[in-house]
Amino acid sequence: MPKKRDAKKINFTSIAEVPTMPMSLGSMLWNKTGTWRNIRPEIKLEDCIQCGICWKFCPDMSILIENEWPVVDYDFCKGCGICAEECPAKCIVMVEERK
Amino acid sequence: MIEIRFHGRGGQGTVVASKILADALAQEDNYVQAYPEFGVERRGSPVVAFIRIDSKPIYDKSRIYAPDHVVVVDPTLVEAIDVTEGLKDGGWIIINSDKKPGEFAFPSKFKVATVNATEIAVRNKLGSLAAPIVNTAIVGVVTRILGLTKLDSLLKAVGDAISIKPENNKTAASEAYEQAGDYC
Amino acid sequence: MKKVIMGNHALSYGAMLARSQVIAAYPITPQTQVVELLSEMCADGTLDAKFIKVESEHSAMAACIGASAAGARAFTATSAQGLALMHEMLHWAAGERVPVVMGNVNRAMAPGWTIWADQNDSLSQRDTGWMQYYCASNQEVVDTVLQAFKVSEALSIPSMVILDAFALSHTYEVVDIPEAAKVDAYLPPFRPLYKLTPSDPRAFGGLTSPEHYMELRYKLQKDMEKAPALIEATGREFEKIFGRYLGLVDPYLCEDAEIILVTSGTAGYTARVAVDAMRAAGTKVGNLRIKVFRPFPFEAVRKYTAAAKKIAVVDRNISYGHHGIFSQELKSAVYGHADGKPVFGFIAGLGGRDITPASFKEVVDYAIAHEQPEAEIVWIGAKI
Ligand code: SF4
Ligand code: SF4
Numbered sequence A: 001m002p003k004k005r006d007a008k009k010i011n012f013t014s015i016a017e018v019p020t021m022p023m024s025l026g027s028m029l030w031n032k033t034g035t036w037r038n039i040r041p042e043i044k045l046e047d048c049i050q051c052g053i054c055w056k057f058c059p060d061m062s063i064l065i066e067n068e069w070p071v072v073d074y075d076f077c078k079g080c081g082i083c084a085e086e087c088p089a090k091c092i093v094m095v096e097e098r099k
Numbered sequence B: 001m002i003e004i005r006f007h008g009r010g011g012q013g014t015v016v017a018s019k020i021l022a023d024a025l026a027q028e029d030n031y032v033q034a035y036p037e038f039g040v041e042r043r044g045s046p047v048v049a050f051i052r053i054d055s056k057p058i059y060d061k062s063r064i065y066a067p068d069h070v071v072v073v074d075p076t077l078v079e080a081i082d083v084t085e086g087l088k089d090g091g092w093i094i095i096n097s098d099k100k101p102g103e104f105a106f107p108s109k110f111k112v113a114t115v116n117a118t119e120i121a122v123r124n125k126l127g128s129l130a131a132p133i134v135n136t137a138i139v140g141v142v143t144r145i146l147g148l149t150k151l152d153s154l155l156k157a158v159g160d161a162i163s164i165k166p167e168n169n170k171t172a173a174s175e176a177y178e179q180a181g182d183y184c
Numbered sequence C: 001m002k003k004v005i006m007g008n009h010a011l012s013y014g015a016m017l018a019r020s021q022v023i024a025a026y027p028i029t030p031q032t033q034v035v036e037l038l039s040e041m042c043a044d045g046t047l048d049a050k051f052i053k054v055e056s057e058h059s060a061m062a063a064c065i066g067a068s069a070a071g072a073r074a075f076t077a078t079s080a081q082g083l084a085l086m087h088e089m090l091h092w093a094a095g096e097r098v099p100v101v102m103g104n105v106n107r108a109m110a111p112g113w114t115i116w117a118d119q120n121d122s123l124s125q126r127d128t129g130w131m132q133y134y135c136a137s138n139q140e141v142v143d144t145v146l147q148a149f150k151v152s153e154a155l156s157i158p159s160m161v162i163l164d165a166f167a168l169s170h171t172y173e174v175v176d177i178p179e180a181a182k183v184d185a186y187l188p189p190f191r192p193l194y195k196l197t198p199s200d201p202r203a204f205g206g207l208t209s210p211e212h213y214m215e216l217r218y219k220l221q222k223d224m225e226k227a228p229a230l231i232e233a234t235g236r237e238f239e240k241i242f243g244r245y246l247g248l249v250d251p252y253l254c255e256d257a258e259i260i261l262v263t264s265g266t267a268g269y270t271a272r273v274a275v276d277a278m279r280a281a282g283t284k285v286g287n288l289r290i291k292v293f294r295p296f297p298f299e300a301v302r303k304y305t306a307a308a309k310k311i312a313v314v315d316r317n318i319s320y321g322h323h324g325i326f327s328q329e330l331k332s333a334v335y336g337h338a339d340g341k342p343v344f345g346f347i348a349g350l351g352g353r354d355i356t357p358a359s360f361k362e363v364v365d366y367a368i369a370h371e372q373p374e375a376e377i378v379w380i381g382a383k384i
Helices: A053-057 A082-086 B014-027 B117-123 B135-146 B151-161 B166-183 C007-017 C032-044 C057-069 C080-096 C138-155 C180-186 C210-242 C267-280 C298-305 C325-334 C357-369
Strands: A039-043 A063-066 A069-072 A092-096 B002-009 B031-036 B046-054 B069-072 B092-096 B111-115 C002-006 C022-025 C050-053 C074-079 C101-106 C131-134 C159-164 C172-176 C249-252 C259-263 C285-290 C292-294 C310-315 C343-347
Touching (some): A053 A063, A082 A092, B002 B014, B002 B135, B014 B031, B014 B135, B014 B151, B014 C002, B069 B135, B092 B135, B111 B166, B117 B166, B135 B166, B151 B166, C002 C007, C007 C032, C007 C101, C007 C159, C007 C172, C022 C057, C032 C050, C032 C074, C050 C057, C057 C074, C080 C210, C101 C138, C138 C159, C138 C180, C138 C210, C210 C292, C249 C298, C259 C267, C259 C357, C267 C285, C267 C357, C285 C298, C298 C325, C310 C325, C310 C357, C325 C343
Parallel strands (some): B002 B069, B069 B092, B092 B111, C022 C050, C022 C074, C074 C101, C101 C159, C259 C310, C310 C343
Antiparallel strands (some): B031 C172, C002 C172, C131 C292, C249 C285
């Protein structure tokens, strides 16, 4: 099982905690963009050649590499389909999101 | 404070002349301010450059309307424009020309000097007769007539500013400086 | 070392002496020589910096923001329409708190197409969160670039060093070029608190919800409020090393003046010549040249205008439908502090029209002749 990223919402209680610049405030950790998805990528690992192209191309860093295998992080994957398009082994398929 | 206006044509190095003069003056601990006409210069069109010289810091950043002296780098400009506009009484009109001062019809309240800077430049292989590079000869003349700096300071400024044929340019400046001695 | 240089090259020397590490710029009249000289310095090794050629001013600022976020000292320069094109990125730089320093040559905004001086280009960027320094001499330009980097890096706020088109940009003056070793002592290398680096990955400028945005802006304002004291302190430090003080304002004969001229840019120096002449004729007039416009030097302005009977602000800019911008700021600075003393607002020198000692004489004569201004704007030198 892939490790879930820590998705705790950050709330500052005093101005002292606020960084100087808008920087890694954690907004993207609590903003679980996985709910935006209406199609989902599924990886057929039996055909995967472990090239890492899906990991590199995913604009949302939602392909995690666990023990050298690609795993989709569905908490954040928006279902854009870029990984499926780029996979040279054509082993990622986009399927209708289950209701 | 002394204010001088240079008249030339775009491409003749009129602005460079005022800059070299400024360099020479700065070496002798003067305050200087030199600037071109604030506009869009084109090759061949009449251009103007200005210089202010003082022993104290120069705070006036407005343009020069009433120069103490004018320098005419291109003799054809004497016909084309009024080079005496705003010129103070008693001011020098220094012209690059093969004519004698008396051949120009300027009011007698101005002093006129002519030096053939074009001939000096061409003889020192600075440009061609059609497009002579006269700026170093011109600053030689101006420096001498107005008694602005020592020849050494001028030659150092010429050497620092000009990377093409520096020796020829220094010779041109010295020759012009010598010739202008007639007016001193 | 004393050198005769043009104002544009004064910016280049400032950026070079500051050991800028990334320079990204796009040429525009009358700023072009700034980047020309810097690109030559990068090519011949005088300056060890990455020179990035870009396709627009917007990209130039974007490149500087990226470079600064990655921990590099970044410099650019522009003017007028170029600055306007950068506008979005100016907010970005200040919001992301990157201490980029930019030279801006004050040129009037087109149309009518123009290349001549006025301040509407930089003053239109007033509310972007940048500090703004208005210079009056080429010496001040070189020196201010160094100070601007020091203050910017201490506060994580970008700075604009501003000089008038032609009257400084193309004017040669004698400049005492600061010695490199002394500059290094004054301005140590840029060491940001946070930077883009793979060893400590962070994202900058990401989505900021209403829970966080306001505090970030509060911090920017609080740091901006620290700037006046820091500018004075770094100005004194500069004076110790180089013998020239760099302050928020430049007062001239203000102590006993009945009328204070408030000026900026090169006109602020021309005004001194007029003040000398008027003093010689018996008029008690002084000149307060505003050097730093953002943060606005409220305290200094109140202090130097306190004893005067009248304040006469000369603006080389206009906020259409309101009035001169320095004049607005002056009124807000002395509000509640001036015992109802009149602030006269004059507009002069738009689009490169010359501002001469005679212009200031006209201003002072008007202020003497009127108890109160007859209008919010009194136009000087306009054919109206
Ligand atoms: S569908 Fe898009 S967001 Fe989801 S893993 Fe693939 S590339 Fe990433
Ligand atoms: S791109 Fe396709 S083949 Fe390559 S690692 Fe990803 S799933 Fe496997």
